[in-house]
Amino acid sequence: MRKWTTALAGIAVLSLGGITLAACNSGEEMVEGGIDNIRLMNADADSANWITHGRTYSEQRFSPLSQVNQETVGELGLAWYADMDTARGQEATPLVMDGKLYLTTAWSKVKAFDAATGEPLWEYDPQVPGETAVKACCDVVNRGLAAWNDKLYLGTLDGRLVALDRDTGEVAWEKVTVDQSKAYTVTGAPRIIDGKVLIGNGGAEFGVRGYIAAYDAADGEELWRFYTVPEGTEDESSPAYLQEAAATWNTDVLASSDAIGGGGTVWDSMAYDPELDLLYIGVGNGSPWNRAYRSPGADGTGEGDNLYLSSIVAIRPDTGEYVWHYQTTPGETWDYTATQHIILADLEIDGRERQVLMQAPKNGFFYVIDRATGEFISAEEYIPQNWAEGIDENGRPIEVAEARIDKTGEPALVMPGPLGGHNWHPMAFHPGEGLVYIPAFEAATIYDPEPDWKPDPARGFNVGFNLGAGDLPPDMGIRKQVYGTVKGKLMAWDPVAQEARWTVEFPGPWNGGILATGGGLVFQGNSGSEFAAYDASTGEKLWGFPAQTGIVAPPITYTVDGEQFVAVLAGWGGAYAITADGELVNDQGPVQNISRLLVFKIGGTGELPEQPELARLPLDPPPSRASAEVIALGKEKYARYCAVCHAPAAVGSTVLPDLRRSATLANKQAWLAVVHQGILKDNGMVSFADSLSEEEIDAIREYVIKRANEDKAIERPAQVARR
Known part of the structure; x- marks a missing residue:
């Protein structure tokens, strides 16, 4: 029930779901043009601006703006662009308020522009220490800001929450939100509800315990913290929801001295229903991935649902009180976040009309859930998968026994792999079409359980599977065929019929987030270095722009003085980009990183500079003379400690240095200086001396030398090595 009342001071306030939404509840005096509950509640009607991450609390990423439409989109041109100063993955959603545009970039930097002209207004660099990069599984990215009153709120890679003055970029306050001695990172955009800043964290692969917390927007005081997995020491004094969770884990292992946290990080998605007063969070994977090590049963194989991993959880934003949960992948073991x-x-x-929550998580099924109760409504696969025969009437997967690798202990080719059928890239919902647009892809992975695996809280990628150093066939044609099985697509999904209405195929995976508009359009960038607009009803491509770089971030749209603009942050990077063969990420060749904000309008006449030539280093390794035993040791250690940044089998990406082309390969002492002594820690390459001996580090060098010689022999095209 909604009704308007009048505050004593004459300010309109909204009574909704028993909550009175005043102009400002954070203890700060409201300023002209500031963001408060009323503006956030009415963001859907504020089509000129983009004031919160998904445009509205419902996170639909739909704008009713229609000046750019199916008839006029052909006239769309570049209005202005701004080069970024970081050549790493760009994943942020900009915010636009009252003619000014604000965005975050890689390394948690913030920039402000005049939204119509592109004039730079201010910038802020939180000076994240370079060595923090080793804690980030998936590039040094940042997905955006939150706004409240006259401030912007940023989560930094090293775990700080920073409040900035919106007009100047000056720091109002900052708060450390994590234990910085552990491998926590923050890459997601905060959200704000009633003067509370909500932020989670990442780091499950490196052994942390996940949570989301609320902070007072006025001063950064922590108000509540909601842990997503138990510690293993719960008793009757513990919160009831954690007692319930503990019953689904092997708590002896979870609480043991060598336990590494359990995982369950809340590193990205949130949504809020003001009428129900429910905050919805998405919970990540387990730590380690392999449940046989994380929560073994009496026979040593994986056991238990391990709540609240891979779950959607509804909580009260005012107190952090648990309300309900729905687990998409019980007993998660495949990184199905x-x-x-x-x-x-x-x-x-x-x-009948249902209040629903929709999600396409990594596991390949599209879910429709009652958002008031958590009741399962429906789920169907949106991409091919082989780990489950389907979802039963209770919403539980009907698992395929061979895919349950934590039970069999045997390797298995599972679809989807750890990148999922859909990753972090935002979807969009068009209410007029009744369609959800999914940036989906198909990619299988061989999960090979590691025998006698032990956690390494210092530097190890704690998964419990060997994913990272499989030998590659010497024939480049075969390799291209293998990569050709990894597909990317834009899908228009009917959530009621639970089927695809139409699909657009792309040259490869890891394509950008989505924007849907009242002009009958769907906008998306892709790994083929194009930003394009499609007919929302049919999927017909209506317009395209050569962006010179892969686009993974989602677009936004806004108006200034009645003129509509469309903006997207371009810049190739993220998990797939840093771990894929840089030559074979799609069938169009290497994708380089040229990080820019691109802004378009009808009649725009701007042009980008000529695309620079891709920088290349020679593939010229020293001869491979090490013994088979040394190379095998190096292969094993590379898989665990190096592949997450430098790609499995040392194939080399276009975002981070290609180790096969490193000058240090020919110089053992130079290699040790980097990997053992950490002389490049300010660039993100820290010392691995706590985890690897000098002998093991040199064995990794010998393995990379062998791989470089193999690829030189088949005359691979040169790759870029660029930070």
């Missing part, structure tokens, strides 16, 4: 984009909508299902 439920941190993917959550969308709220009202849909007519079986003849």
